[in-house]
Amino acid sequence: MDFSILTDHFGSYMEGFYNTILSSLLALCGSFLLGALIAIFRITPVKGLRWFGTGYVEFIRNIPLLLVVYIFFYGPSALGFPLDGFIAGTIGLSVYTSAFIAEAIRAGIMAVPKGQTEAARSSGLNYAQTMVHIILPQAIKLVIPPLGNQFINLIKNSSVLTLVAGLDLMYFADGISTETYRTFDTYIFVAMFYLVLTLPLSYAMRVWERRLQRKY
Template sequence: MTLDFSILLPYIPMLLAGAWFTVKASLCSVVLGSAFGLIVGAIRVVPFAPVRGLAATYIYVIRGTPLLVQLFLIYFGLPSLGINLPAFVAGIIGLGINSSGYVGEIVRGGIEAVPKGQWEASKMLGLSYLKSMRYIILPQAIRSMLPAIGNEFVTLIKESSLLSTLAITELTMAGQQVRSVTYASFETFIAVGIIYLCLTSSTSFALQLLEKRWSTR
């Protein structure tokens, strides 16, 4: 079998546009997932057991069900309740919610890694639980959480390929469109895979630089 990648040259702009959309979708999703996951993770360590249980149940359900099912529930299921979301919005919410389950556990682990003496010191200063968390615990926990949250961003770049099931023209869907025109399935998806590899590799490299700068402060 002879591979002919030259057939893809006219469609490179289409693939790059899909890659750019993938980056935007992943970035929006990781911001949403990190914000919500931070809340869920903080709730996981509150002194009130029933509240901790709710957060733990949320994480258990989100991490225990497939992302594709969650996307379908949001995009195809919510209209039956009278809630109609654009495909892009539904996709971002789905990816963000799924990510929040993993970020929540990352946050919990980061908070619990902070020495207990820091909590005791904050109590001696007369700080409330929320102020202790905001000004003392979280700033220290973020250092240990950053690598794992970075890995979650890389994972989201790959998982964003599932947005193609909602007819969103991200990189995978762009690849499918190119394949339908060129009939060059092997060449097309090799190219798509290389683009994903470039995206994840560059993101990992940038995150490593960020971690090094953070650790030197």
């Protein structure tokens, strides 16, 4: 393995690494908030919202991530307000991941005993307050492992930004590979950068899960 590729193009690698981290963090926050909202829609007594939540999850989960990103990259351009590859890719990544997070959170909500909801409502809380303050905190603790898996998948899926010039790790690696003709070495270093992100996150999720199990 030729380490001169890493040293000679370290600036490009780090720029792509920074953009990958930034896109992943933004998409993580966006997908979690949107996923939690869609999960609530999925089990709400309001029929219209329930249909919307179900349709959203079924539609997004059954089309490719790349297509979702293309929708946000080419769609706004057709309407006259183009988005750059980084923004379009991050939005697409958030929307796609939110559908999977919604199903994980919904499973957690369904696992919370119904008595919790009844007790909250009898205490004077409305439906939204019951969900935000009583049910969701318990549901999220129950689904930490699948949520952690989705967050790790999100980081890996951020490589889709390269197809819309999103300036991520893979985007710069493509340029380095073309310049040096050392494809294998170039992408091995990319894999190492991804491992720097995913392995600590995987470990942190396991530690968090164990601590919550001891606490509750």
